[in-house]
Amino acid sequence: MKWFQEKLYGHHKQxxxxxxxxxxxxxxxxxxLIFENPVFGKVLVLDGIVQLTxxxxxxxxxxxxxxxxxxxxxxxxxxxxxxxxxxTLKEVLKHPVDxxxxxxxxGEVIDLSRRxxxxxxxxxxxxxxxxxxxxDGTRYIAETATQFDVIVIDSTDPLGPGEKxxxxxxxxxxxxxxxxxxxxxxxxxxxxFQPMELDxxxxxxxxxxxxxxPYLAPVPTYAGGMLALVAAGASNDVLRPPCKVxxxxxxxxxxxxxxxxxxxxRAAFTLAPSLAPSPLRE
Ligand code: SAM
Numbered sequence: 001m002k003w004f005q006e007k008l009y010g011h012h013k014q015x016x017x018x019x020x021x022x023x024x025x026x027x028x029x030x031x032x033l034i035f036e037n038p039v040f041g042k043v044l045v046l047d048g049i050v051q052l053t054x055x056x057x058x059x060x061x062x063x064x065x066x067x068x069x070x071x072x073x074x075x076x077x078x079x080x081x082x083x084x085x086x087x088t089l090k091e092v093l094k095h096p097v098d099x100x101x102x103x104x105x106x107g108e109v110i111d112l113s114r115r116x117x118x119x120x121x122x123x124x125x126x127x128x129x130x131x132x133x134x135x136d137g138t139r140y141i142a143e144t145a146t147q148f149d150v151i152v153i154d155s156t157d158p159l160g161p162g163e164k165x166x167x168x169x170x171x172x173x174x175x176x177x178x179x180x181x182x183x184x185x186x187x188x189x190x191x192x193f194q195p196m197e198l199d200x201x202x203x204x205x206x207x208x209x210x211x212x213x214p215y216l217a218p219v220p221t222y223a224g225g226m227l228a229l230v231a232a233g234a235s236n237d238v239l240r241p242p243c244k245v246x247x248x249x250x251x252x253x254x255x256x257x258x259x260x261x262x263x264x265x266r267a268a269f270t271l272a273p274s275l276a277p278s279p280l281r282e
Contacts, residue, residue: 001017001018001019002017002018002021003015003016003017003018004016004017004018004033004035004043004045006045006048006049006050006223007048008049008157008190008193008223009193009223012193012223014050014221014223016035016037016040016043016050016221017037017038018035018036018037019035019036019037019038020035020036021033021034021035022034022035022036022042022116023112023116025108027106027108027109028106028108029105029106029160029161030046030047030106030156030160030161031045031046031047031048032044032045032046032108032109032112033045033046033048034112034116034117037053039055040053040054040055040056040220040221041053041054041055042054042116042117043221044085044112044113044116044117046109046156047156047159047160049156049157050221050222051085051156052085052087052117052120052221053221054117054119054120055220055221056219056220056221057085057087057120058087058258058259059217059218059219059259060087060217060219060222060227061087061088061090061091061120062091062257062258062259062260063215063217063227063229063259063260063264063268064088064091064152064154064185064187064217064229065088065091065092065152065185066091066094066253066257066260066265067185067215067229067231067239067260067265067268068150068151068152068183068184068185068231068233069092069095069097069150069183070241070246070249070250070253070260070262070265071183071231071233071238071239071240071241071265072149072150072181072182072183072233073241073245073249074149075095075097075149075150075183076097076098076099076149077097077098077099077101077146077147077148077149077150077179078092078095078097078099078100078101078148078149078150078151078152079100079101079103079146079148079150079151079152079177080092080100080101080102080103080151080152080154081103081137081140081141081151081152081153081154081155081165082103082104082105082137082153082154082155082156082162082165082187083102083104083152083154084102084104084106084107084109084110084113085109085110085113085117085120085121086102086110086113086114086120086121086122086124086125087120087121088152088154089102089121089124089125089130090120090121090122090123090124091257092124092150092152093124093127093129093130094252094253094256094257095252095253096252097129098129099129099131100124100127100129100130100131101130101131101132101133101146101148102130102131102132102133103133103135103136103137103140104132104133104134105134105135105136105137105161106134106161107134110125110132110134136161136164137153137155137164137165137170138164138165138167138170138173141170141173141174141177142173144177146177147177147178147179148177148178148179148182149178149179149181149182149183150182150183150184150185151174151177151178151182151183151184151185152184152185153165153174153184153185153186153187154187155187157189157194157197158197166197166200166201166204167204168204168207168208171184171204171205171207171208171209171232172207172208174208175208175209180234181233181234181238182233182234183231183232183233183238183239184205184209184231184232184233185229185230185231185232186201186205186229186230186231186232187227187229188201188202188214188227188228188229188230189201189227189228190222190223190224190226190227190228191214191216191224191226191227191228191275192223192224192226192275193223193224194228195275195277197228198214198228198230198277199277199278201214201230201277202214202230202277203277205230205232206232208232209232209233209234210233210234210235211231211232211233211234211235211236211237211238211239212230212231212232212236213230213231213232213236213239213240213269214228214229214230214269214271214276214277215228215229215230215231215268215269215271216228216229216268216271216275217229217259217268228275239269240265240266240269243262243263243266246262246265246266247262249262250262
């Protein structure tokens, strides 16, 4: 049997068996591997790091999309930076938004995801509300005049092309592209193994946003089994509305999510002290 071995951290590796290798190629930006695993289904790997599996991607995509959208409550214009697999886009389009713009640096990730992982995007690329731009997210943010209600940074880790999406200047630029009441959500790594990444994202967002709160999503195939995300907006209260408010907003989504609920939204913001990022520790 062949095995894929992910080695993100010095003394920890995770392995997934490969019942079939479907695709392996180096694009202009990164190494892309797509294989099949008997438990997790098809797996997308970029530069040796698991990005998603068919079995558990809904947890990540629902939490990175629905938390900022439900916190906002009436988003019309949504921007996704990265997210070329289309999973976040699919979740965003479950809301009554007018437009969803996806800016992905690597067009081959979009093409390969549509070809090998069509259920992840589930037709979202063909939705009339979708605009896809193949370009660097930092360039897009610097050049666009469009204002958004919600911005989702669905990026790779801060290595390779994703590195630029973690800078204070990029967060400042995102802030300037948000309408009043706007909310941003950022993929922030595996909190047990990459506490520095979560610390940095929180600290850097806090320079541009009055409200910054980390939250967690359990994703079995991410190293350590947990992913950290950070939401930011005008205040901490905006990001974690009362359950009653979230339930009212949830109406249109009820039955369309498998992991996200208003109760999960609120609970996800409760971090054990040892996982809380240091800039936000009391
Ligand atoms: N679920 C994810 C994870 O495990 O981190 C993220 C998945 S999504 C595939 C990440 C995408 O971000 C990749 O397709 C990558 O090409 C894109 N990306 C990286 N840097 C970027 C940049 N500077 N601008 C736009 N997209 C970028």
